[in-house]
Amino acid sequence: MRLTRQSNYAIRTLIYCAVNDPGLSRVADIARAHAISELFLFKLIKPLVESGLLETVRGRRGGIRLGRPADEITLLDTIRLTEESFSMAECFEDGDIACPLAGSCDVNAALREALGAFFNVLEGYTIADLASKRRSLRERLGLSFEEMEPVLIAQAAN
Amino acid sequence: MRLTRQSNYAIRTLIYCAVNDPGLSRVADIARAHAISELFLFKLIKPLVESGLLETVRGRRGGIRLGRPADEITLLDTIRLTEESFSMAECFEDGDIACPLAGSCDVNAALREALGAFFNVLEGYTIADLASKRRSLRERLGLSFEEMEPVLIAQAAN
Numbered sequence: 569m570r571l572t573r574q575s576n577y578a579i580r581t582l583i584y585c586a587v588n589d590p591g592l593s594r595v596a597d598i599a600r601a602h603a604i605s606e607l608f609l610f611k612l613i614k615p616l617v618e619s620g621l622l623e624t625v626r627g628r629r630g631g632i633r634l635g636r637p638a639d640e641i642t643l644l645d646t647i648r649l650t651e652e653s654f655s656m657a658e659c660f661e662d663g664d665i666a667c668p669l670a671g672s673c674d675v676n677a678a679l680r681e682a683l684g685a686f687f688n689v690l691e692g693y694t695i696a697d698l699a700s701k702r703r704s705l706r707e708r709l710g711l712s713f714e715e716m717e718p719v720l721i722a723q724a725a726n
Numbered sequence: 727m728r729l730t731r732q733s734n735y736a737i738r739t740l741i742y743c744a745v746n747d748p749g750l751s752r753v754a755d756i757a758r759a760h761a762i763s764e765l766f767l768f769k770l771i772k773p774l775v776e777s778g779l780l781e782t783v784r785g786r787r788g789g790i791r792l793g794r795p796a797d798e799i800t801l802l803d804t805i806r807l808t809e810e811s812f813s814m815a816e817c818f819e820d821g822d823i824a825c826p827l828a829g830s831c832d833v834n835a836a837l838r839e840a841l842g843a844f845f846n847v848l849e850g851y852t853i854a855d856l857a858s859k860r861r862s863l864r865e866r867l868g869l870s871f872e873e874m875e876p877v878l879i880a881q882a883a884n
Contacts, residue, residue: 569727569812569841576815579833580825601826643836654727657734667738668759672862674855675737678801682847683727689840697832704830 574612574650577604579698581613582621582646586638586699587706592631601709615649639696644687646695654683732770732808735762737856739771740779740804744796744857745864750789759867773807797854802845804853812841 580602585593595613599606613632616622623635634641655661656679659670667673699705706712738760743751753771757764771790774780781793792799813819814837817828825831857863864870 569809569814571814571837580827583827583831583833603824643833651727656727656729666761668866668868669738669741669863672859672866673741674851674858675741675801678848678851678856679729682844685843685847686840689843690836693832693836698836700832701830705827708826708830710826 571647572651574652575647577602577609577612578616578646578650579643581609581616581632582634582638582641582695583699583705584709585622585632585634586695587702587709588711589634589638592625592629592633594631597710612650616646619645619649621645621649634695637696638699639694641695642691643693643695643698644690647690656683729805730809732810733805735760735767735770736774736804736808737801739767739774739790740792740796740799740853741857741863742867743780743790743792744853745860745867746869747792747796750783750787750791752789755868770808774804777803777807779803779807792853795854796857797852799853800849801851801853801856802848805848814838814841 581598584598584601595606595609599609613622613624617624617632617635620635621641622632624630624632657676658667659665659673659676660679669675739756742756742759753764753767757767771780771782775782775790775793778793779799780790782788782790815834816825817823817831817834818837827833
């Protein structure tokens, strides 16, 4: 029961982009802030871009930004893209099942219900919620206040 | 997001003992029914015995049985003993946390709430619930009806 490394850093990347909005975020800066390789981050970003959670802007001053408003991206949207599998046991999968209990067993239904409850909570949290402590998050990520527009500085003084 | 092999077979072992109650279950029979090694099963059973979910009866006709009534053992009781960790991310653990967001980040609280919802569902299911299709489960596990007492045969005709 642990999030994959992909999920963990996908959430962090979306939070980074949210607190850096409306600025474009550079992959090199996100990678440095979280002490991960740019290659890992590029691979990680790919499905997020494909699904529209992030968008890329090309060019010398290019970068990435959220593909839709932060309050329209849930934690569940993110994790669905980055967890390898939600198969809690063999009987969640298609194909031949070796477990002799399959067909008479209610464990699968209990686990599905539990997973549903887990998902429901994650669906209730958006990237906007998770990025709401904008000021202190920016400090921790090494994003200076100087680069922010005055209107955002006012918003950030929370 | 997958149960460990330990959790998976611990649940199966408890169901086996429940549908074989009041008989004693032999480790060799459970291992054969689920096509796993006896050594793996012995290791798996150890924490279940230590915590009182199972008890062992020594001797030539010995074996294992539930340590308390099946309706007093929840799926959560079981999984708590057999999952290695419920640390969904680094920030669930003690010690130095490398994540720069720690302290300003609400992801940990969201994940804890989701995990709590997952646990709540598992707490609502007992081994008795999961072993309620006694007749078909016994068939699938290779447990004959002939060994059952008449009163149990009547109960099993569900």
